[in-house]
Amino acid sequence: MLIASLLPAVLLLLYIWKKDTQKEPTYMLMKAVSWGIGIIIPVVVVENLMELMLFGENGKPTTLVDTTALAFLVAAIPEEGFKLLALWMVLKKNPFFDEHFDGIVYAVCIGLGFAAVENISYVFSHDDWASVAVTRALLAVPGHYAFAVLMGYYYSVYHFVNRSPIVAICVLFVPVLAHGAYDALAMASMVNPYAGSIGFVVLIYFCIKMHKRAQAKVVELVKKDKK
Numbered sequence: 001m002l003i004a005s006l007l008p009a010v011l012l013l014l015y016i017w018k019k020d021t022q023k024e025p026t027y028m029l030m031k032a033v034s035w036g037i038g039i040i041i042p043v044v045v046v047e048n049l050m051e052l053m054l055f056g057e058n059g060k061p062t063t064l065v066d067t068t069a070l071a072f073l074v075a076a077i078p079e080e081g082f083k084l085l086a087l088w089m090v091l092k093k094n095p096f097f098d099e100h101f102d103g104i105v106y107a108v109c110i111g112l113g114f115a116a117v118e119n120i121s122y123v124f125s126h127d128d129w130a131s132v133a134v135t136r137a138l139l140a141v142p143g144h145y146a147f148a149v150l151m152g153y154y155y156s157v158y159h160f161v162n163r164s165p166i167v168a169i170c171v172l173f174v175p176v177l178a179h180g181a182y183d184a185l186a187m188a189s190m191v192n193p194y195a196g197s198i199g200f201v202v203l204i205y206f207c208i209k210m211h212k213r214a215q216a217k218v219v220e221l222v223k224k225d226k227k
Helices: 002-019 026-038 040-055 064-091 102-124 129-138 140-161 165-190 193-226
Strands: none
Touching: 002 102, 002 129, 002 140, 002 193, 026 040, 026 064, 026 102, 040 064, 040 102, 064 102, 064 140, 064 165, 102 129, 102 140, 102 193, 129 140, 140 165, 140 193, 165 193
16 A cells, blocks of 8 residues: 555656756755655645635535635645745755756655655545555646646746746746646536536546646756756
8 A cells, every 4th residue: 555655656756857867966855855745734734724714614515616616725725835835945045956957856856745645645544545546646646746847847947047927926826726727627526426527537638738738848948958
């Protein structure tokens, strides 16, 4: 169960590490992963408070508007917000943050550190853990990877290329939008099975497009560093 929980994150970490032509120090990468793990605690606290504010002590989402609010306000904004805080903490005085691709590398370490712990909690809490592990290996963990790529991309663009307010907003807004849309589609089945079926089909299409976009950002910054 533990291997099934951690393997997707490990494989994606190895993939992004191999893409980095100038490898970051291992201890700095581990520091970033540790930050991703560490933010689980404040994220859970904030998410529980937000859910309590939105739905009350025993309340649950009953409409698609509710699940969309849950996706963005309870999940996407707190999680991506704390990931950005962790990324800033790791990079603010980091002398090794000297290449465009580094933003993606560190953001992915944080995002997958978070995703690994989250994955353990989901897999270990379900009786049918194998199907949960497979589903999350194909969707949820790669989702966190893609959100991190987008955050790291815009963080590097802002740091090295263009310090405009629009780029600064994109550092958080783009991963929150991607994360919120992902969760809203995935959560539709909580209130309506028909909407859930349609949402799942759209989710697959959305994930394909999102990962293509993330891959394009990876290739763009790798090429930029080779110039």
